[in-house]
Amino acid sequence: MTREPEGKKYNSVAIAFHWVIAVLVIFMLFWGRYMTDLPKGSYERLEGFQLHFSIGITILLLSVLRLIWRLMNPAPKLIPTMKKHEKILARGTHYLFYGLLIILPLAGWATVSTSSLDVPIIFFDLFQWPWFPGVHDIENRKIIYEVFKEMHVTIGWLVLGLVVLHVLAAIRHALILKDGALKRMWPGK
């Protein structure tokens, strides 16, 4: 991923991708935990999971589009007053987000596709989303299911940790350093 030499603010497409995905991901991190606590076999649990699947697939599609767009459209350079290790940490977090926000929903999709419950993914009540390619018909897929589920849960925690780190950094820039970093990612001028 290359950088633009002079750019100061992120452009409107980057800002739109950032905030739409951020709101959806933060919602899903809470919703995922809430829905798994709903009583097994209840209608609410089924509906809760379907909402999670549909928003998760939406995040997957948006994240792939965002990555393609980002590879074609360099981001502005980081703020010049940042120290070298801060820049490495910031960019490292950003790149991890790009990767993990594709792997996390893929693992969720693979979990549903290997579950013995055979619950179809109905995308926002519109149509049945296909199974993850190549895994649904495997015999004795319980072990694969366990691996995907573990991946999904663990990466979910990792993403939550990164969000906390990222938000703390944004708050530090806004309230302590007052270097305009948050403004770069804020809609408007």
Ligand code: HEM
């Ligand atoms: C970025 C998008 C996603 C996020 C942030 C997310 C987050 C979470 C979280 C936090 C949990 C609760 C984990 C726990 O038990 O502690 C969860 C569970 C689950 N998610 Fe996702 N998820 C995403 C996408 C998806 C997708 C796309 C699917 C399927 C199409 C999916 C399927 C599931 C399933 C089946 C569970 C229950 C796992 C279990 O039985 O414990 N998720 N998710």
Ligand code: HEM
């Ligand atoms: C799930 C939630 C979030 C995700 C996944 C996320 C992801 C990202 C990514 C990938 C970038 C780098 C963009 C690029 O270089 O292409 C970024 C930048 C940024 N994010 Fe977030 N973000 C989230 C939430 C937030 C929140 C809640 C805030 C503010 C409180 C915030 C503030 C910023 C700022 C200020 C930048 C620009 C940093 C710079 O100056 O280069 N983000 N975010």
